Amino acid sequence: SAVISQKPSRDICQRGTSLTIQCQVDSQVTMMFWYRQQPGQSLTLIATANQGSEATYESGFVIDKFPISRPNLTFSTLTVSNMSPEDSSIYLCSVVQFNSNQPQHFGDGTRLSIL
Amino acid sequence: RKEVEQDPGPFNVPEGATVAFNCTYSNSASQSFFWYRQDCRKEPKLLMSVYSSGNEDGRFTAQLNRASQYISLLIRDSKLSDSATYLCVVLSGGSYIPTFGRGTSLIVHP
Numbered sequence: 001s002a003v004i005s006q007k008p009s010r011d012i013c014q015r016g017t018s019l020t021i022q023c024q025v026d027s028q029v030t031m032m033f034w035y036r037q038q039p040g041q042s043l044t045l046i047a048t049a050n051q052g053s054e055a056t057y058e059s060g061f062v063i064d065k066f067p068i069s070r071p072n073l074t075f076s077t078l079t080v081s082n083m084s085p086e087d088s089s090i091y092l093c094s095v096v097q098f099n100s101n102q103p104q105h106f107g108d109g110t111r112l113s114i115l
Numbered sequence: 116r117k118e119v120e121q122d123p124g125p126f127n128v129p130e131g132a133t134v135a136f137n138c139t140y141s142n143s144a145s146q147s148f149f150w151y152r153q154d155c156r157k158e159p160k161l162l163m164s165v166y167s168s169g170n171e172d173g174r175f176t177a178q179l180n181r182a183s184q185y186i187s188l189l190i191r192d193s194k195l196s197d198s199a200t201y202l203c204v205v206l207s208g209g210s211y212i213p214t215f216g217r218g219t220s221l222i223v224h225p
Binding site: 109 | 213217
């Protein structure tokens with residue numbers, strides 16, 4: 001299965017700042033996603049990262065707050081903008097690999113704390 | 116009603132016990148079912164798929180009941196290392212975006 005690397009693995013940020021999270025996959029994948037998992041909660045899909053075009057955002061998430069790039073089939077970034085303590089969460093990149101036995105394969109996540 | 120519901124627990128059991136979790140889903144068009152395991156502060160990882168005929172992998176058995184729209188996970192002879200959160204995952208036909216349950220927390224103690 002694909003190896004997914006996320007950077008940074010964790011960060012502590014000041015409110016009002018922005019942080020960009022990178023997701024690198026070791027093979028070409030068609031579909032990449034960004035999730036958020038707040039403490040004690042399940043995973044919430046933020047958006048589908050589309051290669052070469054604007055991401056598809058889920059209800060409650062907007063591009064101004066969570067701009068996403070996907071310049072090619074193996075790389076994507078998620079920016080958390082103008083952060084507030086409510087943005088403290090784990091952010092996970094995931095991919096879908098065709099002919100895989102699992103619906104989603106996750107990166108190891110970015111643990112973000114906002115002071 | 117949430118699409119995928121799980122009892123959050125925690126289930127607190129001694130080593131060697133047998134424990135079972137259920138997960139109900141509301142979308143009758145759901146076609147694929149999975150259990151993921153998530154260790155504390157780690158990413159979710161696939162534990163096992165759930166087939167219509169049931170699926171067994173060592174101490175773990177998964178079952179699907181389409182009529183009642185639930186899946187189950189049975190863990191026999193619990194180990195300390197089984198302590199984790201178990202996420203129920205449901206995928207509808209034609210979709211690549213699954214729905215995740217909130218997860219059931221299992222704590223196995225000596």
